[in-house]
Amino acid sequence: MAKLYFYYSAMNAGKSTTLLQASYNYQERGMQTILFAPKIDQRFGNTIIYSRIGLKQEAVPFDDQLNFFEYVEERTNTMSNLKCVLVDEAHFLNKKQVSELSDIATELGIAVLCYGLRSDFLGEPFEGSKYLLTWAEELTEIKTICQCGRKGIMNMRIDSEGNPVTKGAQVQIGGNESYVSLCMKCYKNKVNKQEEITV
Ligand SMILES: [Zn+2]
Numbered sequence: 326m327a328k329l330y331f332y333y334s335a336m337n338a339g340k341s342t343t344l345l346q347a348s349y350n351y352q353e354r355g356m357q358t359i360l361f362a363p364k365i366d367q368r369f370g371n372t373i374i375y376s377r378i379g380l381k382q383e384a385v386p387f388d389d390q391l392n393f394f395e396y397v398e399e400r401t402n403t404m405s406n407l408k409c410v411l412v413d414e415a416h417f418l419n420k421k422q423v424s425e426l427s428d429i430a431t432e433l434g435i436a437v438l439c440y441g442l443r444s445d446f447l448g449e450p451f452e453g454s455k456y457l458l459t460w461a462e463e464l465t466e467i468k469t470i471c472q473c474g475r476k477g478i479m480n481m482r483i484d485s486e487g488n489p490v491t492k493g494a495q496v497q498i499g500g501n502e503s504y505v506s507l508c509m510k511c512y513k514n515k516v517n518k519q520e521e522i523t524v
Contacts, residue, residue: 326434327429327430327431327433327434327435327436327437328430328436328437328461328462328463329426329427329429329430329437329439329457329460329461329462329463330436330437330438330439330461330462330463330464330465331415331439331441331454331457331458331461331463331464331465332344332438332439332440332441332465332466332467333440333441333442333443333454333457333458333464333465333466333467334442334443334466334467334468334469335442335443335469335477335478335479335480335506335507336442336469336480336504336505336506337377337469337504337506338467338468338469338477338506339376339377339378339467339469340413340440340441340467341374341375341376341377341380341413341440342376342377342378342380343440343467344360344374344376344411344413344438344440345374345376345380345381345382346380347409347411347438348360348382348409348411349380349382351408351409355406356406356407356408356409357404357405357406357407357408357409358407358408358409358410358411359385359397359400359404359407359409359410359411360374360382360383360384360385360410360411360412360413361384361385361386361387361391361393361410361411361412361413362374362384362385362386362387362412362413362414363386363387363388363413363414363417364386364387364388372384372385372386374413384413387412387417387418387422389419389422391422392422392425393410393422393425393426393429394425394426394428394429394432394433395425397410397429397433397435398429398433401433401435407435408435408436409435409436409437409438410426410429410435410436410437410438411437411438411439411440412426412437412438412439412440412441413440413441414440414441414442415439415440415441415453415454415457416441416442416443416451416452416453416454417441417451417453417496418439418441418452418453418456418457419452419453420452420455420456422453423439423453423456423457423460424456424460426439427460430462439453439457439461440467441453441454441457442454442480443458443478444479444480445480445495446480446481446482446490446493446495446504447491447495448479448512449495451495469506470506471506471507471508471511472505472507472511473508473510473511475508475510475511476508477506477507477508478506478507478508478509479506479507479508479509479512480504480505480506480507481504481505481506481507481512481515481516482503482504483503483504483505489515489516491516
């Protein structure tokens with residue numbers, strides 16, 4: 326039975342790589358997939374998901390207006406073997422869109438795999454992740470390691486000198502250069518002490 330899945334992690338844990346591998350596994354078996362990525366991610370152009378280890382695949386850009394259910398239902402007219410929908414940076418979804426994705430699994434019988442962060446750089450939950458953590462039928466953590474060796478769960482935004490940034494907009498796209506994944510203990514230490522971070 327098709328389900329809604331949420332693969333969550335901190336920054337730089339290899340979410341896009343895992344997504345692209347999952348899509349490839351379906352395609353290798355002759356099944357079709359649709360990939361979605363947020364429009365706001367302009368780093369590599371609008372519609373390609375790149376992983377840091379060199380994989381890439383075209384994606385449908387989404388903004389907060391896209392109705393995922395209507396879009397995917399329409400595509401089933403021409404994609405007779407559509408078995409899986411994959412969403413990169415799924416923390417940027419809104420509540421309504423998470424509900425639509427859930428409907429894709431339960432009503433259309435198509436698996437939905439979402440990949441995203443749990444919290445922003447201030448430790449606050451993203452709207453998409455809040456509802457994915459609540460409504461996804463399967464939750465899987467993609468683990469990453471803090472500089473101290475513990476599991477990294479927090480995303481710290483850092484400035485060009487490596488100092489923690491504790492104010493600013495929730496959305497600021499960046500990779501290694503502007504974020505570092507830390508365990509809770511190191512995150513608190515750095516925020517409290519404003520220690521210099523070694524990236
Ligand atoms: Zn740590």
